[in-house]
Every structure is written in structure tokens, then in C-alpha cells.
Amino acid sequence: YDAEEAGLVFDISNTSATSPCTGLRLSFKGYDHKMPVLISNIMSCIANFKVHDHESVFELVKQKTIVDYRNRRFQQSYFHCVTATNHVLEHPFWSNEERLKELETLTGAEVQDFLKEFLDSLLIEAFVVGNFTADEAVKLITESLFPLQPKALDGDGKPCLCITQIPDGETWVHEELGPDPDAVDSAISVYYQIGERTIDIDVRLELLCQVMDKEMYAQLRTVEQLGYIVAAVETKKWGVCGLKCLVQSVQCPQHLEVRMENFFKYFEDKLQGMADEEYADHVESLITKKQEKDRSVDRLCERLMTELCSHTFVFDRKEQEVQALRAVTKENFIAFFRKYFSVHCSTRRRLMCHVLGRAAVDACKAEGKDVHLSAESKGTIRRYALGSNPYPAPDMGQAADQFVSEEIVTVRQSASRFKVQK
Template sequence: ENMLMFVGAPEYGKEAGEDTSSWQTDTWYGTQYRITTVEQSTSEKWQNPVGNQLASHLHLPHPNEFLPSDFDLVTLPENTMKQYFSKKDSPPVCIQNDSEIQLWYKPDTAFRMPKVNIFVSFPVPAKDPTSSVGGVVMSLWTEWQNEVANVFAYAASMAGLHGEWAPNPKRGTIELHVSGYSHKAALFCRRLLETTVGTTAASDDDAPSLDSELWERLVHKMCDQYQSFFMAQVYQHAIYYMDQSLEAVPTPRTIEQRMMELEQLTIADLIAFHKKNFLSTSGLQIMVHGNVAPEQAIELGKAIPQILRGSSEPIAEAPPLKAAAPTLQQRIVQFPRDTSLVFRGKSWNEENTNHCALQYYPFGIVDLPTNACLSLLRHLIAEPAYNQLRTQEQLGYVVHSQLKTSGDHVKALVLLVQGEAKDPVHMDERMRLFWQSVRTQLVEMPDDEFLSHRKALYENFMESKKNLLQESASHWNHITNQTYHFDRIPDIAKHLQTRTKQDVLQLIDRCILYGSSLSIQMFGQGTEIPEIIEGNAENGNRTLALSDPIEFGRTQSLHPLPPTKEVQMVNLHS
């Protein structure tokens, strides 16, 4: 009897065939509207829901099965903590390692919260997961599974649990991430996997969970992601061309080709990818990190293959999982010696008049002392680069330096500038002069100032992780790249303490001033691209034009893969 209700719809009034002659019009927006009362018959029906069967449609929300009620912190035996987890930053340990799964475990020794992170990596048995079709289908599949899981994922999020499927086409894997309160995290993880297995069964009947409306939404979302790249900042286009020249994949594709192949994909293609039941593979990598006992982690590790099989039988009696394809390892191009490569291109955005110059200096595969020295060099140039290139010379409003890691083990230093005032050829020349000034400033730098920079970087390396998820992500990266070097950052920090000014100067001379380089020069709209003049540069390098970054990446020698490492399994029950 006392209610104010608003009803609005795109097709309302004239669009719905109603007479709107008596409707009012909003002064500012010109929107037509009317104010009316609820009909008496409707009001009586609402006041008496039991008598007119409305009660059957009214109910309280269903109980949220993901609400946690157990917030007790797990305590491990004292001898186990002392042997394996005596420090806050102790690495995870492998507690199961066989043909089916590799299970890593670590209790929360730093934050002591009733939370957990569960990461699962599923290898995709495809010949080339990095190909455009493989990458597109993997992305579509993860979007599909996330959409299907929304039915119960919202309730889980209200209970402090979050889960997501994510593709990793460069490694040829699909990952499942679950985080939140530990009491119901395993239940949520099981529900996500059971839903995925359920969509496999549903796909036999033309996949009711993947109708044309959902398919169009998935494709439209991915198409928008590609389209947004064309409208992105020009420095992102420069990074794209840099990556194209570095990564050696059997069937590389441009963004345009990926979009064309996305348009050609059909529901049947995604269902065919799904029917391969790629989740039923061996070689699963799992990490359980947080407020969970080892026995609970092992129980979850056993349950995952059983869910994928669709069988609750003990693992020893269940049919074996299919063999997985070897995990893909990204190969990185080895740059030719004494060569300065130059690529010039145009921004895709027709309204963008900004230019960008990007310089890539390859260092190759480096040991820990060199890695420490390279990190120190990047730390030393961060502020001078911004001060000189942006504030003093006003080359651009974006100045960025980065220590880049490609393929988990190949290092390089990247410096880029984006702006509208100067063309990228001029930017590149000034950036090269900047490196000479860096060397001069370093020679003249007092020893105490150099030591203060080194100390600041050391403290940054040794800074503790801010939260459990940040710590989990760091451990997970070392697991998935199969280096298992969990103490890499502290080890680099140890070598940093012995690096000298002379070490940094030698690095600048060898790899910056007289080393190979790649210059990506992106021109904004309205500016013609000048021809690249090849020949010998002042530093003795050959200057060569790079016309096709993809072809360059396919025709060069490759850095060797990092050596494989054995995983030592521990028994936390002994």
C-alpha cells in the first residue's frame, strides 16, 4: 500500500504501441514518462500472495554452501616446521610427484590468516598451443568456463572465495586459480572442476551450456580486446613488435590474422576442442599454499584426477589418465653480434599523433652476479632517464626503463619514450646520447652515493611480500617455469652486495654502448616514415633495417633451453 516503483525499458511507450499523447516530457533530456497508480486487481494480488499461488515463486535465498565457519589456524608438528618451514619465506616442498600430478605444499608461515591459494596447471595436448588458433580457442574456452561457473561463483565471492580459469598459451597450459578462506576453498575448487567435466558431458548434446547467445557474447568480448589493441597507446604497439622479433614460434600470427581466425571459428570448433577432454591428462602441477594441513592438500591432489576421470574409484583401480604432451617451453631469439637493428612502423590508431622510440639491449643468458649488476644498472638509470629525457629535453611524457626477462632466463634492458613533440628518429638519437651521459655520471659519482644506490636496491630485493597471494604467485612462477629456484631473488641480492662501480661500467661498455641493439621506432599519424640508412655505426656495429619482425624471429639462432632440474619429494608424515 506504500510503494514507489520505477519501470523503464528501451521498448516502452510508443515503441510498445502505447498511446503516449498524455505522457509528460523531461525538460533536460526529452525523455517521455508518465506517473500512474497500480491497478486495484494487481494490488490485491500482491497483498494476498498465498491465495493466488504467488507464494510458490517467493522464497528466501538458498543457503550459501561456501560460507566458512572454521577459522582455526592449522598447526604442523614442531619437527616438520623446524625442518622445512623454519623461516617466513621458506619455499614450498613437493609432497607428491608421479606421472599424474606434481603437488607442492606450503603452510602460511608469514601472515597466519585462515586463507589459502590453490593453483592448478593443466597441460593442453595440442601440437602448437602458441599458434593463433590454439591461443584463441584456449582463451574462448576459459571465458566459457568462467561464464558457466558464474551460477555459483557469485555465491562463493560473497563468502570470500574467488576462482578463475586463465589461459597460458606461451606455456601450452590452462590454469585454475582459487583463493580465499581455507575452510571451503577445496569445495569450491571441486565444484569448478565438476562443472567443467559437466560441460564435457553436455557437449554431447550440442552443448546446451554453450548456446548461440553465449557464443556471440564470448566472441564479441574477445574481438573487443583485439580492437582495443589497435586503439592502444603507441608504446604498446612498439612492445608488440619487439616481442614479435624475440619469440620464435612455429606458426606466428599477427593481431590481424588472429582476428580473421576468430571470425572463422564456430561453436563446433570450440566443442571439438572441449571434447578432446584435454583436462584428462597427466602432468598436472598443483600448489596448495596457506592454512591447510598436508593431509588436506594430498586429499585434494587425489580428488582432482578422480574428478577429471568422472570416477570416484581409488586411483589405483581407476583407468589411467591420458599421457600429456610435453610442457611447451618458449624459445628466444639470439641476436646477431655487433648489429644494430632498426624497425620503423606506423601506429594503427589513425587519430594518434604520438611517436615512440624503444631501445632493446640484449644481454642473453646471464649468471646471478651479472643479473645483480644488470638490476643495479636499471636502478641507477631510472631517475636520470625521467629527469633528462622527460623534464629537461621534453622528448615525451612517457619515459620508461625495464629489466626484461624473456622465456624465463634471457635478460635484456629496455628503454622507451613516447611523445608528440619529437619524431622517433630524434628520440632514438637523444636516448643513445643519454647512455653516454649515464656512463660519465657514473664515473664521477662519489663512492658513498653509489653504495647508497646499491643498499636501496638490496633492501628492495629483501623486502617481504605484502600478502599471501603475492607470495603464492612468486612460488608458482618458479614451479611452472620448472626452475624451482625459489630463493633466486635473495641469491641475486647476495651477489649485489659485491658489485662495484667498475662492474656496472664494464656492463655499459660491453652491452649498451658497443653491444647489439634493437630500435623500434613508431611514427604517429601525419608523419612520413623516413628510409633507414644501413651501414656502419659510430660504435662499429652494422646498422640493418628490420622489415619483418616475425620473419626475423623465425630465421635467427635460438638461445638454448635452461637445464632441467630434478624435483626432490619430501614426506611430511615421516
């Protein structure tokens, strides 16, 4: 690409690893004085694009994407847990199967019609990083986007991204057979929902993940030998935050859930006994990480783009988070854990997604037990009432056996939603 040889780089996508995206994301990089020409030329190409002039490329990309979607059934088990979690929580959401079905019959003419409809009304959000004044940045964007000449997108047309709100104290369980019959491992994803993001909650959650992830790996992976994939990760999607714990193992999901619950019991005791010096070291470690300067313009742009696409617009987030971290005492931190994650808390909100692998299926059959999972069960959720625990830690009482089974589509339609994106 000649432009790249001249130091000009362009990228177009509809997804981002760190930024939720509800349209096309265009990125331009290069010399300041060449930006107007680069952006204008790209916009002209988009506005005047004719699919029928590139029919062979369209078919090639289509077939490549079809193969990609078909092969997703062979992903590792924990990927399918994450997908199931997203299915329950995210609005809108389309499964791999739904996308594949539409893709297989997609024509170039339909893409052309969509492009016309898409470009007719747009909400354009942009930012400029470089040697520009505010006025120059506005002029650059305004003039460079002229080839599109879109109408403003009305309020009803703006995308609304929502997250399903799990009621206080409820535990939801979703189970499915692994789509790859040869995959040995099972997996679980346990999502603990907190709620709407704030700076204070964000830093406490990030600090918790920093402390917990190493402890979880040491206990569940090294000591209990459950599997190689063990992780605790924070989720901050569409303005809603939570904690997601993942384990992939040859053990059955029910056993993994009990061990996960037992770990949370053990971890709470460990927090209680944590020395003040150790806690201070964790805080300072996270502060040091946040005070690191962006090592490149690309990293700076990615961080700012996250704020833009998420509609949070906290461009000095790192500075605010450092201040918030310094104010979090060990007592505050432990209280945060107890409120949202403790095994003794009757109001914590959880979504458990299980994928049953071949080893667990074979073990059930060897014990003479029936495997009650099918293609139909993939679309249902078991809802356990306030404070009920289907997989308690040892010495924490009997497992709850009273639940209501509902279709996922019904749960998604009837449950309240977090709508926090501006």
C-alpha cells in the same frame, strides 16, 4: 557468486602479467578445509562443460573480445612498439590481426572440440600455500584433479617457449606506420639483449634500471622535453633477460634514437663519476626493497607462481639476490654496463622498433620528403652488421647506411634461439 560470500575465491585465465603461461592458470583461495570441495567442483565443471548450453554467453564473450582486438589499433604508439618487439623475439607469437581473423569465424563447436583435445593430455603443475603438510598437499591436488583424468602429456607435446637470439654486434631496425592515422605521437622501443638469466645478471640489471630510469626521465623528459612517456625497464621473459627503453614523442623516431644514444653516452660518463657513497645508497635501497616480507598470501602466491610458470624454481630468489647484490662492486657494475650497453661496445645486441605517428609524417611531407613506410614494410627488418650504428650520438661518427633487409618471418626462422626453459 555464493562461494565468494562464503570466503572461497576462484579465478581462471590463460595469461598473467608476471608469469608466462602456456595453458590454463587456475587459482583457488579460501579456508583450508573447503579447498578439496571447491577444487573438485571446479574441475568437474571444466570436464563436463558444454558450450551449446551457454551459446548466448559464448557469443557475448566472442563479440566483446572481437571489439577488444579491433580497438587495439587505437592504443598508444609505444604499445605498438612493444608488440613489434615481441613479434620479432617470441616463439610462438601471433599478432592481433592473426588472432582477430581466427576469432571472427570461431564457432562454439570448435571450442568444444578444442576443450576435448586440450583435456585429453595434460601437464599439470601445482603448488599449495597454507596449513598443509607436503603429504596433505599432494593428496589435495591428486584427489581434487580426479574429475579430469587426463593422460600425461608426452615430451613432444610440451610447449617450448623460445626467444630469438640477436647475433653479437648486430642492430636490427623495424619500422611501421602507426595503425591509428589520428595518433600524433611516434614511439621507439630499443631492446638491448643480454642472454640467459642468472642471479648475478638479474640483480645487476635491476640495479641498472633503478639508477637509469630516474636519470633517463630527468634528461629526456625534463631537460630535452621529448615526451611524457620515457622509461627503462628490465625484461626477463622465458629465461632470457635484457633492457628495454621506451620513448613516445611528437618527434620522429630517428631523432629519438639519436637522443637515446646520446643519453647512453652521457649516462656512462655519469656512472664513471658516481661517488662510492651514492652507489652504496642505490644498492642498499634495492636490498631493502627485496628484504620486505610479502604483505599478503596473494603476493606470496604470485611470486611463487612466477617461478613455477617460468620453470626457474628458485623459490628463495630474494635471499639469493640480496647476497648477490652485496657482492657487486661499483667497478663490477660499470663493467656490466660497458659490456652490454655502452656506445663504445661493438658487440652489443639491439632491436629497435619504431612507430611513426601523424606529426612525424606531416613533418616529412612539409620538408618534401617521401614516407617510405607501408603495410608491407611492417613485415621487414633492416639488419646492420657487427658494430654498425644507424643512429650514432653526435660526435660519434657517421650513421651506418649499409644493411640487409629481410622479412621478419625469415629472420625468425633462420636466427638462433635461446631455449632455456626446462
